[in-house]
Amino acid sequence: MKYLHTMVRVRDLDASLKFYCDLLGLVETRRIDRPEGKYTLVFVAPPGGGAGEEVELTFNYEDEGDLGEARNFGHLAYAVDNIYDTCQRMMDAGVTINRPPRDGYMAFVRSPDNISVELLQAGEALPPQEPWASMPNTGKW
Template structure:
């Protein structure tokens, strides 16, 4: 068994795709409209689906916004330099909600950004 993808419901698919591709550097792997069901699925990631886990963005055409709830945590991405990655995100118009620095009660360097729908993405700096 392996993890295939994580699904996020988004209110504006184009805005979300722009964030994940332009701000975080992922690419659209596939996208399909389902007119009878009134939804679109877009799969994005850094690798092909056969090589690693990806994110499925689900856009229900009649829903412009979702409540995130209190159970959702975050998606974690490994980065080489969390400080530099935060600066790149800000330069590309992204929102850093926790600047890079050591985690509480530890030494691992982390940071958090937020996508257009409010989902949190954690950057974990690769140990050297």
């Protein structure tokens, strides 16, 4: 058996690509457009990543109604080189930091489709610093 990828449904492909690629730092690895099936699949992964590290963003052309918060899914998790820089870049772009990296190690954010994304500092935790150390949790994560 071999793990292949994780799939999440997205409502706005452009907003999702901005979140996953521009803000989170993933890269598009492949795209499958199926107009006859009324959907597009976009696979994203960390730079240099491939199968087993991909997230499949599934965009259905027809409105599927409320997708809910996908809380039964859990979350995606990524190690980042600098958790403070990553969170600042996301916050500057309007992303709410649901669980700030108060400990210099872990944070949670949400995608435009309410997918919870855990960010973990690669290696050792960074020393706590402001404004992160004093920030409260916001919303669900």
